[in-house]
Amino acid sequence: VITSRDKEVAAGVGIRYAFNAATKHWMDEVKIIVFGPSEEVAAHDTEIQAKLKDSMKAGIEVLFCKAYSDEQGVTGILEEAGFKVIYVGTVMSQLLKDGWDSLTF
Template structure:
């Protein structure tokens, strides 16, 4: 559901910009599952910004793999807080 909504949000102009943030064990799944990586690569081509939490990715030992997928790996606590303060909408599942 998250992938479909995220991609369609960008393609249909529902939100701009559109950013997907990968947290927790999803970082490991993203780094190791080719199907997930393919979905994210397509979203990136469509213009979706994909970030991964560096603390989470480091914890699972996958920061380098995520960066190779073109995912921006960074500490997201402060940027995410700023996004919320600026009025960004957040969808979590």
């Protein structure tokens, strides 16, 4: 889960770890959920978008929270960039119930 508005935390740590965990097979399955302030940053930062798209090409599911992106007026930007924007509250809750672990950046 990436929530930080800080670009270095989002891209330098969060996305990098998820990408490495997936491509180096540290984990069987990896998802990135962009949630909160980081959504607005991602909507306007092509470098972060590129890193997220590379993650998607590597088989990582990338999700953005529709409630927050609607509130910030960036849903259209994210969807036009090719990202999946959905209500993630129930998704995150189900993942936790299913035994997934969560790292938050």
